[in-house]
Amino acid sequence: MWPMTANGAYSAFAQSDGAALFRKACIGCHDMGGNILQPGATLFMNDLERNGVATEDELYNITYYGKGRMPGFGEKCTPRGQCTFGLRLAEDDIKLLAAFVKSQAENGWPKIDGDGD
Numbered sequence: 842m843w844p845m846t847a848n849g850a851y852s853a854f855a856q857s858d859g860a861a862l863f864r865k866a867c868i869g870c871h872d873m874g875g876n877i878l879q880p881g882a883t884l885f886m887n888d889l890e891r892n893g894v895a896t897e898d899e900l901y902n903i904t905y906y907g908k909g910r911m912p913g914f915g916e917k918c919t920p921r922g923q924c925t926f927g928l929r930l931a932e933d934d935i936k937l938l939a940a941f942v943k944s945q946a947e948n949g950w951p952k953i954d955g956d957g958d
């Protein structure tokens with residue numbers, strides 16, 4: 842089944858768009874759902890649940906505003922030191938990422954194209 846996007850519509854494109862965004866913005870620290878900076882904060886469901894970020898809203902918020910050494914990617918992320926110095930992401934893209942990460946976590950992080958590159 843295709844994942845549901847944040848606006849509730851089933852989309853045949855959500856998975857691949859989310860994967861493409863993930864490869865672009867997240868894979869440097871979260872290759873294969875891991876976490877190279879903080880091993881206890883992977884994107885696997887057990888960590889997401891323990892750290893209180895397993896829902897799509899919570900995934901959206903941490904991706905938008907960041908936390909600790911995780912930079913925020915939202916256009917209105919503040920303070921600047923908590924946010925990426927690279928390109929900010931549109932809200933719709935962050936919604937796609939939240940849906941993608943949730944779907945990947947629910948499925949035990951199946952391989953996506955570009956993993957391990």
Ligand code: HEM
Pocket residue numbers: 863866867868869870871876878879881882883884885888889890892894900903904908909910911912914938939942
């Ligand atoms: C838009 C791309 C990204 C997404 C969707 C994303 C998603 C997430 C999520 C959902 C968590 C919570 C994991 C947990 O608590 O189990 C997290 C934590 C974290 N991420 Fe990212 N991430 C992204 C990019 C990055 C990048 C590029 C870095 C490194 C520069 C990074 C570093 C971290 C760190 C250090 C944490 C732990 C934060 C803490 O709990 O203090 N993330 N990320």
